[in-house]
Amino acid sequence: MMAGTLVSTMINGDATEFVCQTGETLLEVLRNRLGLTGSKEGCGTGDCGACSVTLDGRLVCSCLVLGVEAQGREVGTVEGLADGDSLHPLQSNFIKHAALQCGICTPGFLIASKALLDRNSNPTDEEIRFALAGNLCRCTGYDKIVRAVRATATELRKK
């Protein structure tokens, strides 16, 4: 067995250390070493977006990032979206607008939607659709997802 590499990182605001092999993806580390299974593997090739996380605030597919690349950086996952017992408005609106059916793509959509709203507080429907084009959903036809994101944007602008 190869010796692992010690990685120090911040995950959802918490200082975290883990040991991983250099070939392991960040997604594998999150899921298999840290028990953060909210990020999903739908393809392992960066095509489906189910593993979407943020790395220093930037939206990435965690299946295309190596675990060791998290060294000294900040990782944001679906597990960190809610603030204590209050859900992020995107989370509440996904439930309210029935924007999920099976729910496997939902963590990725939430992360990608948050990344969009963080940089554009008033996106058009087309901007929403293109911002979420890297996330596959096979259940909803995206209709209710776009509506939930739009409703969240409106809600956040009123705050």
Place this chain on the structure above:
Amino acid sequence: MADDPKFKNRKFKAVGTRPPRPDGLDKVTGRAKYGADTFAPGQLVALVLRSPHAHAQIKRIDTSKAEKLKGVKAVITSKDLPDVTNGDRDLYDTLENCLARDRALYDGHAVAAVAAIDELTARKALKLIRVTYKVLPHVTDVDAAMKPGAPIVQPRVYTRGVSPKPKSPSNVAKVSEFGHGDVEAGFKAADVVVEKSYKTEQTHQGYIEPHACLASVGPDGHGELWVTTQGHFVYRNTCAALLGMDVAKLKVTASEIGGGFGGKTHVWMEPIALALSRKANRPVKLEMTRDEVFRSTGPTSSTSIDVKIGVKKNGTITAASAELRYQDGAFPGIWAMLGAMTAYACYDLKNVKTIGYDVLVNRPKVAAYRAPSAPMAAFAVESTINEVAAKIGMDPVDFRIKNAAKEGTKSSYGPTYGPIGIGPTLAAVKKHPHMRGKLGKNQGRGMACGFWFNFGGETCTDLNIGVDGTVTLTVGTVDVGGARASLSLIAAEELGIPYERVKCNIADTGSLGHNHMTDGSRGTFSSGMSTIFAARHAIEELCQRAANTWEIPVKDVVWHEGNAIAKGKKHKQLQPLSLGDLAAGSENTGGPIAGHSQIVADGAGVSFASHICDIEVDPETSATKVVRYTVIQDAGKAIHPDYVEGQFQGGAAQGIGWALNEEYIYGDDGRLQNPGFLDYRIPVCSDLPFIDTQILEIPNPNHPYGIRGVGETSIVPPLAAIGNALSDITGVRMTHVPMSPPRIRKAIKEKQA
């Protein structure tokens, strides 16, 4: 009568509302546990070795080096999953599909598997397994497979459904014929006859969650399986049969499911995980990669279909026939049969005949995909219907309305219809603002209809009342997209309590009687019926407890809006006893209060939909974009309208992907060339418009609330609706799905030439 399934009109309080789903919070916080999201102490990681050949004899498998690798705990081949199927042909097919025996039958067919302490070790071990193949001739095209001299995929398969019984094996596994009347006389009586041939390519359900499971079997013959599945009871029965285990000793728990659409109704690699676990005596986790999902699990059939329709100038169809050739992959199925049954189900026809040929090819075993087989047949028929309408100068919607099936129509596949929704969905199309909307430049409009049978089946449900008067509803049908919300609404409705007082759980196989899987749009229909019956049994018990408490005859007690009420003036001093009151006192009135139901839910109402589509075609590149889409479908009764709309929209989106882009591409070597989401491109958010929905409610007379399944029909009309819209704008009839830009361009050029 607690168990009376007949529809009775009523005013609903809970049903028809849109409360938040009970599993919503878990799913937006990442807490929900899917197939790959659970871990067991000491678990091993399993990987599967798959055939790179479309068809090959497996002469030898040498696993000795892999077994010697440090960290490898078990290696299996077909020898470790011996044939204990006792002549059950379907079960043997399943066994052979799970793990190849003497031959690999398609690119991606499993031939061996390993379990090791980690993935890296398992990957190394796979590379150490030496398989000696003798490559055999293969066939992947459905028409080619039917030709004389084609390589025989399964020497044990002789054509079924023909007489006399054939003397030699054939790739035609089954011939199925449906219809009535005299089509030849009908065609003679026609003023116009249109004949057309169509092809559709193979598509995959494309669920985002790959197959995954965690298996644990001990040498004592007891085991557990955590798995993403549409039917854990069915998986239990199949896995137990394949492994020679007692059904009761294998406990299967359904994880949250990340999409199935029919693809998770069949076992694929679960028996491998169980066999590895049994051999290693350790828990084994097995997750498929996306490549494995595409290469070796349930795509739908590719097809080749001939359609012939004869019509009078006044618009009456005099005869209709179709020959439908569907490939089943390497194992016999019923896919052409279903195509032949559904092809003309929308119409009232005097003379109709369809023949389905189920054909074996060297591709993965075909599985159900949402209204399996119906979309391709509907593509062929609904495209031709438009051609026929054009030939006689009739509006295609009016033409459909004139020939639509109605209550009392003998369907093309046999049964006579009760009250059905095809007429009403077409009337709604005529009235819909979409039909009057202005089309932009380079845009065309089309519409098409679709049908699906729906299914009921074995269902078992428990309803337990807690000491605080809250209700635990325990069902055995997997929730694929909001069923727990709908079933909770139904329990709340029946008991007369708030939705928030009900908690619906999906039981593991150790906790409830057998349930058929969630297929055939049956989840809400059948578990809904069973929930109603279970609630009514609980109400009978609640009334009995109230009668005991009051010391009056139970016939004097009625249940009304969550309370037991003593009927009549003589009992007017008796205050109503609420569900909470009765639950709190249950310890002293006879113990726990529960209702149970075990049924075969018959009478699933057939389902019809009509879709309208506007499409834009780039005149230079033939790139297409759906710019407006409307789904109109009969739901019988929409329990939770949000999730009914969701089914309509999701099915339409899958149909749009199928129509325009998705296809399996096989090379001449018989290998799948696009086993990934980059090259097998399903619709993304920016590809689609909002999908408008209109829910019609024509009650199913065979369900207490009038429910019909709603999950599948929405994928049936899009192929033809899009084909008809393309024809409207380009003047070209597309006959090959997917109607991708190169095919559209080619068709336009051919017409111009």
